[in-house]
Amino acid sequence: MKNEWPLWEIFIRGQHGMSHRHVGSLHAPDAEMAIKNARDVYTRRNEGVSIWVVEANHIAASSPSDKGPLYEPSESKVYRHPTFFDIPEEVGAM
Amino acid sequence: MYAQMIKSEATQDDPEKLAAFQARIDAGEKIEPKDWMPEGYRKTLIRQIGQHAHSEIVGQLPEGNWITRAPTLERKAILLAKVQDEAGHGLYLYCAAETLGVSRDEITEMLLDGRMKYSSIFNYPTLNWADIGAVGWLVDGAAIMNQVPLQRTSFGPYSRAMIRICKEESFHQRQGYDAIRKMAEGTPEQKKMAQDALNRLWYPSLMMFGPSDKDSVHSAQSMAWKIKMNTNDELRQKFVDQTVPQAEYLGLTIPDPDLKWNEERGHYDYTDPDWSEFFEVIKGNGPCNVDRLAARNKAWDDGAWVRDGLLAHAKKKAARQHAAE
Ligand SMILES: [Fe+2]
Ligand SMILES: [Fe+2]
Numbered sequence: 116m117k118n119e120w121p122l123w124e125i126f127i128r129g130q131h132g133m134s135h136r137h138v139g140s141l142h143a144p145d146a147e148m149a150i151k152n153a154r155d156v157y158t159r160r161n162e163g164v165s166i167w168v169v170e171a172n173h174i175a176a177s178s179p180s181d182k183g184p185l186y187e188p189s190e191s192k193v194y195r196h197p198t199f200f201d202i203p204e205e206v207g208a209m
Numbered sequence: 210m211y212a213q214m215i216k217s218e219a220t221q222d223d224p225e226k227l228a229a230f231q232a233r234i235d236a237g238e239k240i241e242p243k244d245w246m247p248e249g250y251r252k253t254l255i256r257q258i259g260q261h262a263h264s265e266i267v268g269q270l271p272e273g274n275w276i277t278r279a280p281t282l283e284r285k286a287i288l289l290a291k292v293q294d295e296a297g298h299g300l301y302l303y304c305a306a307e308t309l310g311v312s313r314d315e316i317t318e319m320l321l322d323g324r325m326k327y328s329s330i331f332n333y334p335t336l337n338w339a340d341i342g343a344v345g346w347l348v349d350g351a352a353i354m355n356q357v358p359l360q361r362t363s364f365g366p367y368s369r370a371m372i373r374i375c376k377e378e379s380f381h382q383r384q385g386y387d388a389i390r391k392m393a394e395g396t397p398e399q400k401k402m403a404q405d406a407l408n409r410l411w412y413p414s415l416m417m418f419g420p421s422d423k424d425s426v427h428s429a430q431s432m433a434w435k436i437k438m439n440t441n442d443e444l445r446q447k448f449v450d451q452t453v454p455q456a457e458y459l460g461l462t463i464p465d466p467d468l469k470w471n472e473e474r475g476h477y478d479y480t481d482p483d484w485s486e487f488f489e490v491i492k493g494n495g496p497c498n499v500d501r502l503a504a505r506n507k508a509w510d511d512g513a514w515v516r517d518g519l520l521a522h523a524k525k526k527a528a529r530q531h532a533a534e
Binding site for chain 1: 241243244245290293294297300301304307312313314369370373377516517519520522523526527
């Protein structure tokens with residue numbers, strides 16, 4: 116609309132040394148205000164120790180129709196998982 | 210509920226696509242914003258999520274009314290935190306609605322000019338401190354009844370918003386019950402106030418679940434799409450069954466002389482609210498409809514210079530930075 120604040124996607128790092136995780140979005144005039152608003156909207160109960168904000172229109176995303184070409188190739192490569200290989204018990208943990 | 214009487218939009222999409230879409234929902238898959246979806250699904254959800262969001266925002270008014278007059282500093286801090294949560298709930302839900310292609314300003318303006326509704330419950334006044342306890346206990350209690358199953362709704366952003374909201378709602382109901390319990394266990398005068406609050410808010414709380422199933426014509430499509438998880442009467446019954454023992458513990462009487470345990474059904478029998486009152490409130494003729502909309506319009510108009518000013522400042526700063534690079 117005429118004068119709407121841009122949309123920001125909000126990423127928060129939880130307490131436990133995890134990656135930042137997408138938690139939602141909000142409107143703000145600039146990055147500084149987006150961080151302040153994210154503090155109020157998404158961390159009212161100690162949910163985070165760090166906040167990233169990214170303007171939503173800067174995010175490029177894969178499209179649902181690419182699902183096949185993107186992810187099917189990995190389905191046939193079962194040897195990428197450790198359970199593919201039988202290791203004799205005598206060898207011990209591996 | 211917070212979304213009452215949501216009419217399912219008719220859909221005129223390719224039958225093959227519709228069948229594939231329904232199969233995804235039946236398999237328990239989540240629908241995400243960029244996925245194909247029927248136009249009716251999109252429109253119904255915008256209306257439902259929007260109405261839910263508006264309810265969270267307008268719902269701040271009856272409680273905000275008592276922040277400055279809370280009986281102790283602790284109650285004041287608790288109520289402030291509760292009302293702040295409701296603002297957050299509104300924001301989570303507006304963002305979920307926006308992923309369906311409606312802008313924040315558009316959806317706000319539809320509330321402000323009356324094209325979109327909010328829950329009928331917020332058109333009732335909070336006359337005294339006992340009402341604040343009763344609102345947390347009954348109104349948030351009723352909201353939880355419907356929000357818990359909605360965590361499993363088919364639309365991903367709506368489901369995620371519900372999960373966040375449900376994490377916070379239990380605090381809301383418990384602080385309300387704690388506040389009204391203090392009064393029910395207080396002086397005879399305080400107990401009378403608690404009873405009076407229950408008397409006034411009981412039927413409006415039952416109305417939150419929407420009309421009786423026999424008059425609720427739009428449920429089937431929404432239930433198939435998993436954007437409505439239970440019928441109105443199912444949830445209302447659940448609410449009554451849960452609330453009666455809570456009132457008994459307080460020594461308060463539910464204002465329904467015909468309320469009694471039905472051994473055979475395993476549920477309480479209860480009296481339906483006066484549906485003509487409900488429809489009047491929905492039409493705009495409740496005790497506070499005019500005040501509520503006026504307050505929201507005033508906040509929007511008075512805030513215009515802040516929104517415009519901050520945006521102008523951000524643009525100027527960005528331009529200056531651009532020039533310096
Ligand atoms: Fe809420
Ligand atoms: Fe709440």
